[in-house]
Amino acid sequence: MVVSDYNRASGGAGDYQSLLKADCEQCFGLCCVSLPFAVSADFAMDKDAGSPCGSLQEDFRCGIHAGLRDLGFRGCTVYDCFGAGQQVSQVTFKSRSWRQAPESAKLMFEVFPVMRQLHEMLWYLADALTREPARPIHAALQDMMGKTKRLTQLDADSINGIDVVSHRAEVNELLIKTSEFVRAEAARLTKSSSGRRKTYSRGMDLVGAKLKGADLRGANLRGAYLIAADLREADLRWADLIGADMRDADIRGADLTGSLFLVQGQVNSAKGDAGTKLPPSLSRPSHWASGAERR
Known part of the structure; x- marks a missing residue:
């Protein structure tokens, strides 16, 4: 920008x-200094807030940027x-x-x-x-x-x-x-084909949920826990995804075009492929193409 x-x-x-x-x-490498992180699946070490990451170079660039995921710093690659x-x-x-x-x-x-x-x-x-x-x-x-x-x-x-x-x-x-x-408009447009679709509510626990091919058009998934959920080929058009935790959610072949309030960090943290349809404002993560996140 x-x-x-x-x-x-x-x-x-x-x-x-x-x-x-x-x-x-x-x-000036602010995310590499300002923010703290702790040893976890996302970070290979602890770092205090206000303390520069050991990989931050003098030119404010990351010295291990190309290998972040392999070296245990997946959290850096999903941050936006x-x-x-x-x-x-x-x-x-x-x-x-x-x-x-x-x-x-x-x-x-x-x-x-x-x-x-x-x-x-x-x-x-x-x-x-x-x-x-x-x-x-x-x-x-x-x-x-x-x-x-x-x-x-x-x-x-x-x-x-x-x-x-x-x-x-x-x-x-x-x-x-x-x-x-x-979502009201989505309900109107999909009324004839909706059948008896399950309803969802804000903050719902869907960790590991089996939702392959699910019709989630216009669903209220605000703040939902979608960690490791199987959303392959699911239809998420017009679904409200603000604050939804999509870490390791499998969205291969899913349709997220038109989904509400989806951000790049959520996409980066999920597992997708060339068949995943994204809003035009978002980019396809490079690690998807590599196959590193396939199951």
Whole structure:
């Protein structure tokens, strides 16, 4: 992402969904320093928040990037900052790195996760604005997008003081309404072929669920636990997937086009193949093509 393009973006969905993507060339390795991680299936070692990863090089690039998954750092390959890294690096701190200005390092590392949350909200709002059934609230969505964008352009101290929980609650109210509009339309469109489809609810435990070929069009899977679920060839069009945990979910051959609030990190953490259909705003992970995640 070119940061200047981000700041000139008019607020339309097309602008944001193409720009809210990580550009490590313009970031000071903030995710490799700011965030903590612990030994697990996703990380091969412990690291404290604010402490640089041992693989971070002087040019802020990862020294083991090409082999992260093989070396036990799968968590790094599924993380997505939604472009917050370059915004904090190039705009909020005006291109001065934490190495150049160590006195600003602590504040920079605190601002980064706040910015990441704001950018995530912008992604969801942009998604909502592409949904024709949600047209009755498009004006409110545009207003909230503008408000959120203005927060990202504040100075570092002001960003660090944002009540993110309260702002997220405001955004989420609109996202829930968007979901209701879209899923109601999906129910209308699929009524003749729906039969007696099972209903799902927010936060449902579907760990390891056998859902191969399931008709999940318009399903409410907000915050669902889909870890290692078998979703091969499932139809997830118009399903609300915000916050769904898709680690190791098998989505080979599944149709996720039109799914609501799906993000790159969820896709990266799942197991897919060339037959998996994704929204145009998302990219097919390189490790899918390698076969490394096939069962």
